[in-house]
Amino acid sequence: MSGLVLLRGRERGLESGDMTLEQLQEDCELGQQALVATDYLRAEQILARAEQRAWERRDFDSLSRLYLPLQEARRQFRQRCGEGEVCLDLIAQGETDLLEARHVVENYSFGQLLVAGWASTEPAREVRRLAREHELYVETFLGAVYPAGAGHVVVVVPRETDKLPSPSPGRSIQELQPLLPEHCLIFRAEELPAGSRRGDAQTFSQVMRMWERLHAPFLAEADQERDPIRAIEACRRAIEVDRACELAHQRAAEAARKLAREG
Helix, strand or coil, rough: CHHHHHHHHHHHHCCCCCCCCCHHHHHHHHHHHHHHHCCCHHHHHHHHHHHHHHHCCCCCHHHHHHHHHHHHHHHHHHHHCCCEEEEEEEECCCCCCCHHHHHHHCCCCEHHHHCCCCCCCCEHHHHHHHHHHHHCCCCEEEEEEEEECEEEEEEECCCCCCCCCCCCCCCCCHHHHCCCCCCEEEEEECCCCCCCECCCCCCHHHHHHHHHHHHHHHHHHHHHHCCCCHHHHHHHHHHHHHCCHHHHHHHHHHHHHHHHCCC
């Protein structure tokens, strides 16, 4: 019990934004403890906030020790989500079909989702926010539906900050594509598996392939960087796209170790 009280007390300290080097090192240990206790959501929260503050301080020694346990917490989070319900067609059927994020979360409180609003990722972003707020093992792709040709297409957007064009009924896929943010995935609505399924090895593989396609160009940019600081920046962008991208965490840790040695 004393360890839990210490953990929650330290989290309140994290929220203040005032973190000494000693506190940062302590959070590395607290995150590891939560990871060992298989409290993956708590471990990620602590380690991710510590990583942000270590990056702001350019504390490369701490970063070198943070990335691998943070990777493991996120890997386990995804693995756990993959055991729940997998539903990749939670998509708006038209301009007046407003997806309610709270309704989605109430019906899918454990699993892997693709949520796509009408020309908007707002429903998916809100599902992510609610999942964080309620500490749920739920993850979703950032989807948006567009009319294209005779039907609809689903666009999977890499980042929450990406801006999307307005819908146009007469637009073809070829006309839509250059208007989208870079590195989006595009699916015809009928290409997505219909309905909800209990997660298994097949569904997990399918979802992982989608994440890999999404983060691949960002990881390739990181691979091309020779400057360690710019390499970490590129890895952090890949992690923004796919929080469980293992290679991005590993390469960021390697770059941080190099910088720490150079001191």
